[in-house]
Amino acid sequence: MHPFRSHTCGELRAGHAGRKSRLSGWVFRKRDHGSLLFIDLRDHYGITQVVVQPDRDFFETCRGLRPESVITVTGLVEPRSADTVNPSLPTGEVELLAEQLAVESAADPLPLYLAGDDPGPEDLRLKYRYLDLRREEMQRKIALRADVVASLRRRMTAHGFREFQTPILTCSSPEGARDYLVPSRVHPGKFYALPQAPQLFKQLLMIGGMDRYFQVAPCFRDEDARADRSPGEFYQLDIEMSFVTQEDVFAVVEDVIAGVFREFSDWTVDETPFRRIPYREAMVKYGTDKPDLRIPIEMADVTEMFRGSGFNAFRSVVEKSGAVRAIPVRGIADRPRSFFDRMVEFAVERGAGGLAYLVWSGGGVKGPLAKFLSEADRSGLAARCGVGDGDVIFFVADAPARAAAIGGDVRVRLARDLDLFEKKAFRFGWVVDFPMFEFDETLGRIAFSHNPFSMPQGGMAALESGDPLGVTAFQYDIVCNGVELSSGAIRNHSPEIMLKAFEIAGYSRGEVEERFGFMLSAFRHGAPPHGGIAPGIDRIVMLLAGETNIREVIAFPMNQRAQDLMMNAPSTVSERQLRELHLKLDLIRDSGREGM
Numbered sequence: 001m002h003p004f005r006s007h008t009c010g011e012l013r014a015g016h017a018g019r020k021s022r023l024s025g026w027v028f029r030k031r032d033h034g035s036l037l038f039i040d041l042r043d044h045y046g047i048t049q050v051v052v053q054p055d056r057d058f059f060e061t062c063r064g065l066r067p068e069s070v071i072t073v074t075g076l077v078e079p080r081s082a083d084t085v086n087p088s089l090p091t092g093e094v095e096l097l098a099e100q101l102a103v104e105s106a107a108d109p110l111p112l113y114l115a116g117d118d119p120g121p122e123d124l125r126l127k128y129r130y131l132d133l134r135r136e137e138m139q140r141k142i143a144l145r146a147d148v149v150a151s152l153r154r155r156m157t158a159h160g161f162r163e164f165q166t167p168i169l170t171c172s173s174p175e176g177a178r179d180y181l182v183p184s185r186v187h188p189g190k191f192y193a194l195p196q197a198p199q200l201f202k203q204l205l206m207i208g209g210m211d212r213y214f215q216v217a218p219c220f221r222d223e224d225a226r227a228d229r230s231p232g233e234f235y236q237l238d239i240e241m242s243f244v245t246q247e248d249v250f251a252v253v254e255d256v257i258a259g260v261f262r263e264f265s266d267w268t269v270d271e272t273p274f275r276r277i278p279y280r281e282a283m284v285k286y287g288t289d290k291p292d293l294r295i296p297i298e299m300a301d302v303t304e305m306f307r308g309s310g311f312n313a314f315r316s317v318v319e320k321s322g323a324v325r326a327i328p329v330r331g332i333a334d335r336p337r338s339f340f341d342r343m344v345e346f347a348v349e350r351g352a353g354g355l356a357y358l359v360w361s362g363g364g365v366k367g368p369l370a371k372f373l374s375e376a377d378r379s380g381l382a383a384r385c386g387v388g389d390g391d392v393i394f395f396v397a398d399a400p401a402r403a404a405a406i407g408g409d410v411r412v413r414l415a416r417d418l419d420l421f422e423k424k425a426f427r428f429g430w431v432v433d434f435p436m437f438e439f440d441e442t443l444g445r446i447a448f449s450h451n452p453f454s455m456p457q458g459g460m461a462a463l464e465s466g467d468p469l470g471v472t473a474f475q476y477d478i479v480c481n482g483v484e485l486s487s488g489a490i491r492n493h494s495p496e497i498m499l500k501a502f503e504i505a506g507y508s509r510g511e512v513e514e515r516f517g518f519m520l521s522a523f524r525h526g527a528p529p530h531g532g533i534a535p536g537i538d539r540i541v542m543l544l545a546g547e548t549n550i551r552e553v554i555a556f557p558m559n560q561r562a563q564d565l566m567m568n569a570p571s572t573v574s575e576r577q578l579r580e581l582h583l584k585l586d587l588i589r590d591s592g593r594e595g596m
Contacts, residue, residue, distance in 0.1 A: 010046020014093045022074040049095040058101040070105040127565040155256045161212040166201035178222035188582035194220035202240040206530040231562035240532035268425040278433040287408020292482030293427035295415040311372035317397040325407040327394040328385035333361040356395040434475040454489035488533025
């Protein structure tokens with residue numbers, strides 16, 4: 001027999017009764033009945049009940065064992081009596097009658113209680129993550145992550161992709177988020193950077209003729225944490241394809257993503273092709289470029305309907321090039337006044353000057369806005385928003401971007417308070433046709449709005465004629481249940497189109513050659529049309545696990561302050577290490593944060 005186990009703790013069944021078995025695992029719970037000691041022994045695969053009789057020479061040793069001690073037990077598998085069967089455990093029909101027992105590792109008192117439902121404070125869980133990972137729920141989520149990654153690899157390979165590795169030590173990126181810098185010992189005063197993404201390398205692989213690339217890629221960005229974003233590092237399914245259109249990319253990603261969600265969840269998953277939503281439409285209807293399509297509320301642009309209205313507050317906003325968004329909600333006219341007051345308060349907290357509303361009830365229209373509108377105005381709004389008796393329209397008026405953002409927040413809050421989210425469904429959508437440029441109020445000039453290396457729709461002709469703010473790009477995001485899984489694009493593979501796009505954004509030809517000369521050089525040596533995307537693996541697993549905090553699906557995450565409390569990172573280093581790197585610290589304080 002194997003020195004540690006003949007079976008796992010989740011393996012024994014009624015058919016094993018009468019056999020000798022050896023198990024190893026952690027002491028999960030103990031129940032001391034005086035004449036008998038019951039131990040729930042746990043490993044990665046499950047729990048088996050072990051029975052220790054008082055005549056065994058290890059009985060007192062077992063009594064003194066603390067939870068989470070590791071033991072090896074050998075004994076006879078016995079069926080439980082009918083009244084002691086535990087139907088909640090796969091092993092609940094049997095127990096192991098201990099004949100030999102060895103303590104492999106005695107545990108100290110635990111800083112976390114692992115047998116309860118309350119996981120405890122997050123910082124304590126992260127400091128003792130190796131303990132936290134022993135919980136059944138954490139075991140399930142981290143195993144789910146491993147299985148999802150394996151499935152993604154299988155599916156990409158089936159589509160004819162090969163996995164290639166790209167460098168971890170590379171050059172600093174002049175665009176994007178902050179880099180993590182790595183000082184060079186052999187090149188004093190120079191630094192590598194950890195890659196924010198394999199973006200440039202995967203494009204170079206296409207130029208190198210590799211045709212279909214993917215990688216489960218680690219990425220590093222010095223960003224602040226959010227519930228759906230881990231600070232420091234994350235993993236993505238990095239994809240790039242040659243000689244493809246936007247629709248070709250969509251077809252592969254839809255098949256892979258939909259397949260994974262169906263494999264690991266019994267929720268409803270959209271049939272392919274997923275819905276396509278132009279960016280400008282998304283901002284009007286949902287107030288965001290990552291809409292939650294489970295919510296049956298769509299906003300409407302009613303700006304022109306208030307241009308000459310008798311409601312001065314809205315008319316003045318419109319006259320200043322602002323926007324008015326209507327948020328129609330059906331069947332809530334009978335809600336108490338306190339409900340409407342709470343919604344107004346919420347909108348004000350989000351930065352709105354207020355939240356107007358109209359209520360269609362009993363054949364009439366009431367609400368704070370009603371007296372300022374004519375019968376024709378009210379009828380026009382009802383027709384525009386598709387409302388009738390029993391329905392309500394909320395209104396937000398502000399600068400277009402703020403009206404969209406506040407209206408989008410109100411839409412989600414209404415869905416939450418009214419329980420309007422579609423249950424047990426994953427609703428996907430592609431947000432497409434992002435604007436290539438925007439006007440940057442801070443810089444006082446046109447700037448890139450999304451990805452500067454995307455191909456403009458219409459190519460050079462679009463850049464050379466018309467308003468740059470009207471140019472759209474082959475850029476796209478895939479969203480699920482209000483979470484952005486990824487951004488992608490058909491790449492700009494033409495040096496001249498790239499130089500023209502950067503010229504519009506205020507970059508000279510010399511600046512572009514200095515910053516991106518290696519890419520321009522690669523493009524000038526024969527670059528295929530190519531495009532790609534990189535869905536976030538952490539976010540995929542977070543959705544499948546039913547979590548809202550991404551740290552719950554990462555084995556060893558940092559906290560919200562980008563600290564690894566278990567490994568005590570970041571940490572100071574020795575003077576010797578600094579000398580080897582030709583560095584000397586001169587710490588300064590800037591807005592409460594120390595820098596170098």
